[in-house]
Amino acid sequence: MTAFPYGYVYPNEWAEPLVWMPVVATYMLLISIASGTAMVLGLAVAFRHGPSLRYVPMASILAVASAAALLLGPMADLRHPERATLVFTNPHIAPNDAQPGSSLIALLANLWAPFLVLIVLVSLLALSADMLAAGRRALALGLSSMERYPKYFAAARALSVPLAVLAFIWAVYGGGLLFSAEALLYMYNVFPLLPAVYLAQSLAVGAGAVILASLLAGSPGATRGLALALALSSLGAAAMRLLELFRAYLLLGGVPQVEALASVLGQYIWASTALFLAAGILGLLNRLAPAAGILAVLGTLIDRWGFFVELQRVSKTGLAVLGGLQIGPVHYVEAASILLVFLGLSLLASLIIPVKAERVGGHGQP
Amino acid sequence: MDLSRREFLKGAAGIVLLAATPTAAQGQRGEGRRWAMYVDVAKCYGCYACVAACAAENNVPIGVFRTWVERVVKGDGTVVFVPKQCNHCENPPCVKPCPTGATYKTDDGLVLVNDALCIGCGACVKACPYGARFMDPVKGTANKCTFCDHRIYNGTLPACVEACPTGARVFGDLNDPNSEVSKHVRGGQVQVWKPAYGTGPQIYYDGLPREVEA
Numbered sequence: 001m002t003a004f005p006y007g008y009v010y011p012n013e014w015a016e017p018l019v020w021m022p023v024v025a026t027y028m029l030l031i032s033i034a035s036g037t038a039m040v041l042g043l044a045v046a047f048r049h050g051p052s053l054r055y056v057p058m059a060s061i062l063a064v065a066s067a068a069a070l071l072l073g074p075m076a077d078l079r080h081p082e083r084a085t086l087v088f089t090n091p092h093i094a095p096n097d098a099q100p101g102s103s104l105i106a107l108l109a110n111l112w113a114p115f116l117v118l119i120v121l122v123s124l125l126a127l128s129a130d131m132l133a134a135g136r137r138a139l140a141l142g143l144s145s146m147e148r149y150p151k152y153f154a155a156a157r158a159l160s161v162p163l164a165v166l167a168f169i170w171a172v173y174g175g176g177l178l179f180s181a182e183a184l185l186y187m188y189n190v191f192p193l194l195p196a197v198y199l200a201q202s203l204a205v206g207a208g209a210v211i212l213a214s215l216l217a218g219s220p221g222a223t224r225g226l227a228l229a230l231a232l233s234s235l236g237a238a239a240m241r242l243l244e245l246f247r248a249y250l251l252l253g254g255v256p257q258v259e260a261l262a263s264v265l266g267q268y269i270w271a272s273t274a275l276f277l278a279a280g281i282l283g284l285l286n287r288l289a290p291a292a293g294i295l296a297v298l299g300t301l302i303d304r305w306g307f308f309v310e311l312q313r314v315s316k317t318g319l320a321v322l323g324g325l326q327i328g329p330v331h332y333v334e335a336a337s338i339l340l341v342f343l344g345l346s347l348l349a350s351l352i353i354p355v356k357a358e359r360v361g362g363h364g365q366p
Numbered sequence: 367m368d369l370s371r372r373e374f375l376k377g378a379a380g381i382v383l384l385a386a387t388p389t390a391a392q393g394q395r396g397e398g399r400r401w402a403m404y405v406d407v408a409k410c411y412g413c414y415a416c417v418a419a420c421a422a423e424n425n426v427p428i429g430v431f432r433t434w435v436e437r438v439v440k441g442d443g444t445v446v447f448v449p450k451q452c453n454h455c456e457n458p459p460c461v462k463p464c465p466t467g468a469t470y471k472t473d474d475g476l477v478l479v480n481d482a483l484c485i486g487c488g489a490c491v492k493a494c495p496y497g498a499r500f501m502d503p504v505k506g507t508a509n510k511c512t513f514c515d516h517r518i519y520n521g522t523l524p525a526c527v528e529a530c531p532t533g534a535r536v537f538g539d540l541n542d543p544n545s546e547v548s549k550h551v552r553g554g555q556v557q558v559w560k561p562a563y564g565t566g567p568q569i570y571y572d573g574l575p576r577e578v579e580a
Contacts, residue, residue, distance in 0.1 A: 010450075010497025015429045019488035019501065079486025079506035083466075086485055092467040099470050101462025105489055109465065181463040183495040316497045 007260075007320025017312055017322040020077060022335040027073020028174045028304040029205075029297070030342060032198070034066035035171035036206015038119055040226070042164035045126050045156050051223040057130070057357040058214045059206075060123035064353075065345035067116045071109070072338045104180050108173050111166060118163040123353065125156035130357035139352065149359070171202035178307060183316045186257050190248045193240045200237035204230055204279060205300050208293025213346070215290045217355045224286060231283025234296055238276040241269065257318030264313050264321055268306025275299030399474040400568070401513055402540040403527070404550040405449055407573035409534035412437060412447035419529030420451075423514060430500040432511040433526050438575050448571070448578055449535065451526070452477060452498040452511035453559060456566025460499060463489035469508065474539075475568060476515055481507045495563050513537070540568070 041059035044052040075081045091106035092099050124131070124141050129149040131140040143152055175195035179188060191197075207230035252258045276299045282292035313322045412435055420426060420433045433451035440446060458477045461469045468483035469490050479490075484507035491499045491508060502509040514524035518537075522528065527537045538547035547570075550556070556570040557579060 011431050011434050012491075012497045012500040015431075016501060016503075019491050074487065077487070079488075079501060080484065083483075083485045086466040086483055090466050090483060092464055097471070097473075099461055099464070099467045100457070103463050103465045103489070105463060105487065106465035177463075181489040181493045183459070183493055183497075312492075316495055 008317045009315040009320045022309050022331045023076045025304040025308045026335040029301050032202040032205045032300050035167045036202040037063040038167035040206045040210050042160040045160040052225050053360045055210050056126050056360045059210050061349040061353050063119045065349050066342050069342040115166045122156050122159050122163050125152045128152045129359035130354045134354050171199045174198050197237050197240045200233045201300050203233040204296040208296040211289050212293040227283050227286050227289035231280050234276045235280030238273050241273045260314050265306050272299045272303040400540040401475050402547050402568040404536040404547045404570045406534050407446050409532040410447040415529040416526035419525040423525035427504050440575050453567030453569045460490040460494045463493050479508050
């Protein structure tokens with residue numbers, strides 16, 4: 001148990017300051033990777049943008065792997081993981097007299113399966129020609145000749161729209177969760193753009209992850225379009241965060257509750273914002289886009305760690321900061337493990353999905 | 367005394383029914399009630415009898431609290447003691463994020479937790495602005511004050527109210543104009559804890575220091 005802090009805290013939060021373990025931070029990073037890569041996949045297929053279509057295989061691999069590993073995060077954090085199925089069988093989504101409101105956790109948990117199914121369907125439909133060419137007929141979804149491929153791609157385009165919508169919802173989830181399940185009333189006032197920042201960060205992470213993975217797989221450098229998407233979303237995230245900070249400084253500077261928040265979150269926010277600014281600038285230079293991708297992933301991880309782990313040190317009184325969070329090696333290993341599962345699944349998916357698909361969208365020779 | 371088997375069974379069934387049916391004084395859930403508590407801060411002298419009684423009655427693990435007493439040094443230097451616990455809010459922020467509906471509101475205003483449905487995600491603990499909830503270190507589920515719902519429907523008061531030596535805590539039905547709590551709340555200048563959150567707390571204070579109101 002930590003030393004009693006100077007200030008005013010409630011006894012229950014002092015007894016257990018860390019309600020959400022560090023694995024929640026990496027879970028939130030995984031959400032950003034899943035939603036970001038799904039957005040890249042969905043938008044590339046929906047707009048049939050020639051140069052971006054070559055990223056469809058890598059976006060598919062990363063989106064499938066990250067979405068499949070997604071629910072391991074909350075499972076690792078639940079005190080009763082054996083009851084996790086109750087979120088699906090007894091979800092609190094429709095409000096009633098006994099249970100007013102609607103749980104964002106339940107809503108998103110029930111959107112997980114449609115999200116994963118849409119990612120798999122869009123990926124397989126868009127890549128069916130390459131699957132057939134590679135001799136993986138079972139994964140070509142019944143495609144027997146290249147002449148029928150345009151119909152398959154049309155189906156992929158139709159499904160990419162709901163996929164992009166679901167990816168958008170997942171991308172803003174973290175920000176929404178902090179608003180709905182966080183007792184710090186002034187959070188709304190200090191970070192009014194939180195969901196929008198999370199959306200921009202997720203898009204940057206998604207584009208960055210695809211560029212990085214393509215480089216590792218030996219694919220050619222980033223296209224102008226994807227690098228620009230990474231740069232603009234990174235700069236957008238940084239600009240929105242700076243705007244929030246400037247507004248908070250002008251309106252709320254000196255307010256004791258906000259000072260407690262700033263003393264805990266400040267270093268994480270500034271580090272994350274600086275990384276996104278750097279990612280934005282590097283992303284404008286095509287050749288340095290992979291480095292920008294690394295910075296975007298790091299910036300997101302630091303941001304999530306600050307908001308989902310360190311923020312718990314701020315007392316609900318707003319007038320004290322709790323001491324050390326008693327995070328041990330086992331918590332770091334647990335947090336890293338879901339990312340390792342994601343990497344393992346990515347490797348597995350890369351064995352199934354042709355990494356250098358050349359027939360997506362009807363481009364290349366049949 | 368000669369008793370036929372039929373007469374014996376009739377008598378036994380009558381006794382069982384009598385024991386199982388609450389008396390009018392005991393009442394049942396619902397029935398248009400609104401349970402509430404009134405706390406006269408001036409009467410609390412910080413003996414912590416309520417804290418001990420609650421822990422003993424509800425088997426509260428060591429280190430966590432369903433009710434606690436805060437010692438507050440006011441701006442003028444005087445010291446007061448403020449008992450605190452779950453506010454059984456009219457608009458409970460802890461119920462909304464619960465993914466399985468384990469946390470719920472009863473017809474008579476209690477905010478309770480169904481242990482069998484709680485998955486231990488901690489969302490309600492984080493959402494409660496009063497720090498009144500905690501993750502039970504033994505059961506792994508969310509835990510909080512229940513207003514001693516196992517007692518109040520049997521005609522007894524919550525343990526904390528019964529244990530208070532000065533009568534600083536008054537418990538009852540706010541919808542009953544003749545109840546003590548109703549008279550206090552409707553007749554006096556009462557305050558609630560953190561009114562800015564719009565939760566509609568059902569613990570009403572008389573003399574709540576400005577230092578802890580927000």
